[in-house]
Amino acid sequence: MWSNLPLFPARASTLAGHVDALYFLLVAVTAFFTILIAALILIFAIRFRKTKHPVARQIHGSNALELTWTIIPLGISMIFFVWGAAIYFTETRPPKDSMEVYVVAKQWMWKFEHTEGQREIDELHVPEGRDVRLIMTSQDVIHSFFVPAFRVKADVLPGRYTSTWFHATKTGRYHLFCSQYCGTGHSSMVGTVVVMSPAAYQRWASSGTDGSLASTGEKYFQQYGCSTCHSSNTQGRGPNLVGIFGKPVLLDDGRRVIADESYIRESILNPEVKVVSGFKPIMPTFQGQINEEGLVALVAYIKALGNGMANPPMPVNNPEKAPYPVPPKPEASQATPSAK
Amino acid sequence: MSEHAHPTVKSFFGIWITLLILTAITTAASFLELGPFNAVVALFIATCKASLVVLFFMEARYLPKITKMVIVTALFFLGLLLTLTMTDFMTRLMGR
């Protein structure tokens, strides 16, 4: 019977326990107040029913009572606030050294790209016992990445990166839902998260790929002419990108930002918004010329430059080239939604 | 109520001239290179002009207290809409 009628979701991440604990506290408090109020209604309704208590005794109110039932609920709710905020803070801050998976959502499928180069659709393989961080974007409408067993959810937005993370604690297959309404196939935009033992994952990850994501990114880096300006040894027009990832960057207006995935993405598409101090705003925009998967690869490449996992960009020894790289025609896959 | 302390035709013309002069100033100021102060100057002058229109042409000065409160409430909630939305957009990049 109970196997057919589960009343509680599986608990398969480090976060799940924390969320459940707060949830049980809230359930207990809710039950307490609901029962208290129902009981008071019942008791008053019986004790002071007209037949037994024909004349009401008028009471105007009591400031002490009003204060009590203002302050006590306020106090209790502050517990919920602080505890909930603490969990949220953990949820939104992925630990350092997380394994990273890029997610590109589109109507109505999930595409996952591992840094090692594996690509999956509607199925995500992750190892047990590791922090996994997802860097997500959408090609069309808003989607939302939701794995109930991990108590994790984050909207996936077009034109931006959002991210979330989890640390799976139990091997198995878990539901992945799109929880933000996204059109006709919303309810079929479901998938599976497969949590594997580290050894099994290692086997899975090393089986046949055509190069890592960063190496794909490197190809784009050359192809789009990024290396014309951003190479390790041009004194140049653009900042050197080796080792820049994750570091603070001083901007020309004095602000300081961390060079994270979103910053890199924004700098490719809207270079003028946050110009690095000491450089001129001469970089052209690449908006509409690189699709989301290409951007993901570029980001992965620049990230890999930081930890020495990729070849540094070579300077282009062709002074004849136009002062600004002319981006190649957008790839065919960008416009056609059928490309997977 | 509307009879006492009512603005005269002369004062209407005075306000009108002031508004025209302010318009000329704000256009001229936009040709100066003031950095972020261009926007400050433009909005300051716009607020002066709007206040003149509201206080004198719309006679907000002579309104009963309750109607004045209505105006203040509107500005307050407009401010809420703008500032609370800004709390999101301004702090998105913080500490990431």
Place this chain on the structure above:
Amino acid sequence: MEQQKETATLGMWLFLVTEVMFFGGMFCAYLIYRMDYYTAWVAGSERMNIYLGTTNTAVLICSSLTMVLAVHFAKLGNRKATAIFLVLTILLGLGFLGIKGVEYHEHWVHHEFPGPNFHFDAPKPGAALQYSPKNVEIFFSLYFAMTGLHAIHMIIGVGLLTWLLVRNARGDFSAYYNSPIEMTGLYWHFVDVVWIYLFPLLYLIRHK
């Protein structure tokens, strides 16, 4: 009568509150995108015809003056003067719309109306765009949304003024009963105030 007028004034101001919030939504969008895409905003703003914009601001301020005079003479029961100033206000209002129409036409001809025909080049040929033309398209979207809704308010205002003119000619108003004129006046001035903000926000971001 005084009682009724106060009631009507309160109601009218409440309506203007809704108008403030109505335009407030667009100002909110403007503020956010201006922060995000400042250079695109400057580029878009430089396509505005600042001389026509300034002229239009002046026209609208003049119409506010004539409106306030129309209300003034209506309160004195001077039907003839009221009619004259109502007509002047209508003419100035139409003048504003005409100039706005000329500007819209210019934008249309230059492919600055958002949509498939939108096209935006760098001011100097050969110079690299430091902003995406797509962001400029957002600027123009907001420009047309804000000024378009403002223009619709103007058209409604001109309609109301025409209706007042007819009623005034019919002799409906007197020194004792003139609140429709006063209420329309409030509306007209409010539309003026909106423009007073739209003008610097859209036309005067930065000029070199």
Place this chain on the structure above:
Amino acid sequence: MAMASAAITQDEKPNYLNADYGIKSWLLTTDHKRIALLYLISITMFFFLGGFFAMLIRLELLTPAGDLVTSDTYNKLFTMHGIVMVFLFLIPAVPTVLGNFLVPMMIGAKDLAFPKLNLASWYVYILGGCWVLYAIITGGVDTGWTFYTPYSTTFSNTNVVAAAVGIFIAGFSSIFTGINFIVTIHRMRAPGLTWRRLPLFIWSNYATSVIMVLGTPVLAITLLLVAAERLFHLGIFNAQLGGDPLLFQHLFWFYSHPAVYIMILPGMGVISEVVTCFSRKRVFGYDFVALASICIAVLGFLVWAHHMFVAGISVYAAMVFSLLTFFVAIPSAVKVFNWIATMYQGSISFETPMLYAFGFIGLFTMGGMTGLFLGSLGIDVHVHDTYFVVAHFHYVMVGGMVMAYMCGLHFWWPKITGKMYPEGWAKLSALLTFVGFNLTFFPQFILGYMGMPRRYHAYPPEFQVLNVLSTAGASVLAVGYVLPMIYFVWSLRYGQDAGPNPWRAAGLEWMTSSPPPTSNFETTPVVTWEAYNYDEIDKQQEVPVAS
């Protein structure tokens, strides 16, 4: 009280119903009571239309596979259920029907401040409703009632523009009603009726009107921009141009969260009237209950982004909004405790309105408490956009607001029509509503925590048992709603004459005949007493009994 006892038989008395006959006398009326009835009829129609969509949704969800309707149809069903229920029923229901009828009467006025504007608001409502109907008939809308961009602006192929324009227009009806109420309450109170003597129903309608006036225009402009984006390619929300998809959500929820309070606040006002009447007691802590309404209206504007905790907003903004969300819970709690305290030492009887009020307090408590789950960031991440949210807002809107609406309709039915409804049937329907409601929506809390996302046409099989339960409950609930419809109509002809004050209730509206005359009162009342002076009323009643 002299007036009340003098008017025992009032069959021949002229009242607002027999003042004039013919369709024109209704369609061109400026009498707030007749307009209230016009609203009653139109709102009931939309309620049953929305209910019809709900039944189809529940039927589809009987089985895990999407087999009754296609997914496109299903998407349209829940969208149209939402649009019709939220914009054409929940938001206008209590203010335009009960509020329209009662606000002038409760403050001793002949009509609202702007009677023509009141009539106009009904026409605007009907016009908006017709646009929505047009959108439905010509293929429906599939964006969800929330119209999230960029789905609604660039990807949906359905009648988004027509629906958005319909809601835009219907919004003006709210605005007109709000302006009318605020001005009326400020300027037309009877002599002696100071702010602190006002019935709490007036306070809550005042607070509601403030939200209507300040919030609705923001929704109007937002939907207008969505329509403009589809019609003229204005790209304000267009992500392909760099538009921020969260901007729409901010603007949308700036109205649509306070709109929840538009729905619930007038309902709370009804409960304050009913609980005092059937406890024969002054309300406990009048000032606090009145103040709570205003607090809810103001604080309600500060919490909207709690709909966006997982949408990608800044962590810091999320924390601010979460904190503010907990603040808005407090005045609601204060109200609940005050109603309970009002019953203490009362002399309680169990007429139908009181049963509905009990139901309201219980269900609203559940709805409010589960709101704390959603306000708490850590839990919201898990339950956001699941059936937990669906259950929560149905507890507040259906369990809260619709219960209160039914409560008020029963309470003032004798005043509106001059006839009594059949008490036994009414009690049965109150019971059915309560049981059916819980059966429908309680399982959805569990479904939500298990992770069933909302707006799912097909779902994994392990969710089926709870979904079947929910559908079973919905059929009970449906009976609970159809029943009153039947006996209310029956009572018009066969119901007993109610007399001016069948409940011996306080409040100016009970001091005139039922149905009231067109001008409400024969002479303008002068108020010298506090609200809910049940001790004085009961004393006056006792004298003739004793003699």
